[in-house]
Amino acid sequence: MVTIIKVPCSSANIGPGFDVIGLALNIYLQVRFTVNSKPSSTYPLNCRITYEGVGSETVPLNAEHNLITRTAVYVLRCHGIRAFPAETDVHVINPIPLGRGLGSSGAAIVAGVNLANEVGKLGLSKARMLDYCLMEERHPDNVAAALYGGFVGTYLNELAPEDTARLEIPLSEVLPEPAGGVDTGLRPPEPPHNIGHFKKFKWASEIKCICIIPNFEVSTAKAREVLPTEYSRKDIVFNMQRLALLTTALGESPPDPGMIYRAMQDKLHQPYRKTLIPGLTEILQSVTPQSHPGLLGICLSGAGPTILALATHNFETIADYLIEEFKKQNITCDWRLLQPAEEGTTVTCTSTPSSLAQESLTYASAGVSIDAGNALVKRIKSAVATTKRAGADAEIGGFGGMLDLKDAGYTESPILVGAIDGIGTKVKIAFEMGKHDTVGIDLVAMNVNDLVVQGAEPLMFLDYYACSKLDVESAAAFVAGVADGCRQARCALVGGETAEMPGLYREGEYDAGGAAVGAIKRGQVVLPDTKSMVEGDVLLGLASNGPHSNGFSLIRKIIERAGLSYHDDAPWSKGQSVGSSLLTPTKIYVQPLLPAIKKGLIKGMAHITGGGLLENIPRMLPDHLAANVDARSWPVPDVFKWLKAEGKIENLEFARAWNTGLGMVLVVESSKYSETITVLEEAGETVYAIGTLTKRSGEGCTINNISVWN
Ligand SMILES: Nc1ncnc2c1ncn2[C@@H]1O[C@H](COP(=O)(O)OP(=O)(O)O)[C@@H](O)[C@H]1O
Numbered sequence: 001m002v003t004i005i006k007v008p009c010s011s012a013n014i015g016p017g018f019d020v021i022g023l024a025l026n027i028y029l030q031v032r033f034t035v036n037s038k039p040s041s042t043y044p045l046n047c048r049i050t051y052e053g054v055g056s057e058t059v060p061l062n063a064e065h066n067l068i069t070r071t072a073v074y075v076l077r078c079h080g081i082r083a084f085p086a087e088t089d090v091h092v093i094n095p096i097p098l099g100r101g102l103g104s105s106g107a108a109i110v111a112g113v114n115l116a117n118e119v120g121k122l123g124l125s126k127a128r129m130l131d132y133c134l135m136e137e138r139h140p141d142n143v144a145a146a147l148y149g150g151f152v153g154t155y156l157n158e159l160a161p162e163d164t165a166r167l168e169i170p171l172s173e174v175l176p177e178p179a180g181g182v183d184t185g186l187r188p189p190e191p192p193h194n195i196g197h198f199k200k201f202k203w204a205s206e207i208k209c210i211c212i213i214p215n216f217e218v219s220t221a222k223a224r225e226v227l228p229t230e231y232s233r234k235d236i237v238f239n240m241q242r243l244a245l246l247t248t249a250l251g252e253s254p255p256d257p258g259m260i261y262r263a264m265q266d267k268l269h270q271p272y273r274k275t276l277i278p279g280l281t282e283i284l285q286s287v288t289p290q291s292h293p294g295l296l297g298i299c300l301s302g303a304g305p306t307i308l309a310l311a312t313h314n315f316e317t318i319a320d321y322l323i324e325e326f327k328k329q330n331i332t333c334d335w336r337l338l339q340p341a342e343e344g345t346t347v348t349c350t351s352t353p354s355s356l357a358q359e360s361l362t363y364a365s366a367g368v369s370i371d372a373g374n375a376l377v378k379r380i381k382s383a384v385a386t387t388k389r390a391g392a393d394a395e396i397g398g399f400g401g402m403l404d405l406k407d408a409g410y411t412e413s414p415i416l417v418g419a420i421d422g423i424g425t426k427v428k429i430a431f432e433m434g435k436h437d438t439v440g441i442d443l444v445a446m447n448v449n450d451l452v453v454q455g456a457e458p459l460m461f462l463d464y465y466a467c468s469k470l471d472v473e474s475a476a477a478f479v480a481g482v483a484d485g486c487r488q489a490r491c492a493l494v495g496g497e498t499a500e501m502p503g504l505y506r507e508g509e510y511d512a513g514g515a516a517v518g519a520i521k522r523g524q525v526v527l528p529d530t531k532s533m534v535e536g537d538v539l540l541g542l543a544s545n546g547p548h549s550n551g552f553s554l555i556r557k558i559i560e561r562a563g564l565s566y567h568d569d570a571p572w573s574k575g576q577s578v579g580s581s582l583l584t585p586t587k588i589y590v591q592p593l594l595p596a597i598k599k600g601l602i603k604g605m606a607h608i609t610g611g612g613l614l615e616n617i618p619r620m621l622p623d624h625l626a627a628n629v630d631a632r633s634w635p636v637p638d639v640f641k642w643l644k645a646e647g648k649i650e651n652l653e654f655a656r657a658w659n660t661g662l663g664m665v666l667v668v669e670s671s672k673y674s675e676t677i678t679v680l681e682e683a684g685e686t687v688y689a690i691g692t693l694t695k696r697s698g699e700g701c702t703i704n705n706i707s708v709w710n
């Protein structure tokens, strides 16, 4: 049996709530343990620790020194158990940055108390566990949020003098060096009952947390040493007034930026901590809801140095700006877009086959949440409805999606065309950036662009979203992107599938695919019309949006080899991060192309995806004709120039891996090419005459003057 304890990180104080309020956020410490019955163990306290993630080089793996296991031993000893059962295997997976004000120590302590509760079968209530946590971390904000989840307010009892004395007794009395004393064999002092109290507040779902995480640590202990021991009545009243309003204001939809921004001011801790965090005051004052729409408020996260900016939109712009402000102090930062972890600490057991036979199982216990699936359907209904078109109402919930061809304008039976595709590894950049609302556009684009090259009008779309554990927020953002793509292509999103498959995908990741159906009116030419193509026909190229949705395995390799993070500035695009530039959605060419198709201006089209110009152009040509393309006739976008140079990509490989700046290539009769350009330019396209068709003697596509790419 493997038991998994999952504890969220937390942001404490939220401005005026020093030592009072905490917000659990969705980065989780995981402690997995098994107890393997053995007569004895050679590990200290019978516990073997392995560790992966943040701090793997610094966090001690000796159970007497490690914060998680030391905390667990304290709780066990309070219950007369001197050590872990022989032999306990503890594996820690920690993605929480240490010493940055995101409650890593609070999470470790909560995990330790839960670990003791599980291995010792102590049956402690959460309230009692909070008492134990508070023996180690004396401020309740982080531990209460991590234990209970969500946005919490806390207070500690005023203790009797003897209890205060006991509270002061540090862990060192019960644990051997270096924690302090020798193992006396005595029971350690137990915490008084019900020391900590908490209340959960509402949190408006549109408020997200931008965490700007500087590349240096500030220990919470040090950040408490710089605080005064006494405050003026004026400063205390200042904070209390703001705190009282803030806790309600953050639960109201829509949130009031003016109120929240002012209510997040503080006079009790931030002004004193500026000595530890260069530029803190200036950075906190550098953004307002007026200067940065979407921003609600900004403060130090916990004891810092992380900055917490609450916002409803424009997350990346706000983050980029704050990162630039830190740069002025020569501090580099990482950033994360986080959201509240409502559930708090969870403990799950993965049973071995023999114990599995004993339990009453549920679908949820196997990791599939029907409730989350239902919540997602509710969330996406309105976005899906915006894709309604003639013939389809785009209402989800049925077993199959429908479209009435007659209502869609097809009175005679049309030719139906289907396409199916995925996004590829571009999704991995969405995971890195925590931005899920554009890859759905890529998914639609990859399909509908394939339909339109046949001359078909896209009519309906269905998407497939598969993940390990369904995160309603990111799945809803993904579907909003799909709906956006469908609106651009004017096709109805008539259905889809969300598959939650624990164990199949990595946690926090997903994959997506989709299929589109379109139609060609009876009598209209099906493209490519290879019979009509002749030598001298002109090739037109339509500008792309950079790398569309293929070639990303190579792109990711180049970025990795260049040592860049996706949050770093894009070397090829000022003011944009690597990730946001690469997430630019694939261009959807449907609406600009359909009028030109209807006018009979186009003989054939090639959607430039994997295989690039070299492989895709010949797909639309007859065997006797070849494309002669001049590499000087269109500009290669800066992103491609940088990728080519950084990856030392040879010219022919370049023309095969990516679209080089052209997302679509058209064959047009030479007499119609200027009219076609006019029609396409009027529809907003950038068009280049890139070559002509000639008699084929060898390759189906030759790129001349390719050396301009050197
Ligand atoms: N998962 C963990 N395992 C062991 N020790 C940890 C873990 N997480 C945090 N700690 C300890 O807590 C310290 C950070 O605590 P603290 O200064 O309170 O910062 P934070 O703001 O991250 O809570 C780390 O340097 C480390 O010693």
Ligand SMILES: N[C@@H](CCOP(=O)(O)O)C(=O)O
Residues within 6 Å of the ligand: 010, 011, 012, 013, 018, 019, 020, 100, 101, 102, 103, 104, 105, 106, 139, 141, 142, 220, 223, 224, 269, 301, 302, 303, 304
């Ligand atoms: N209220 C405490 C919160 C410390 O949080 P951490 O995440 O920095 O440990 C304080 O401000 O000292």
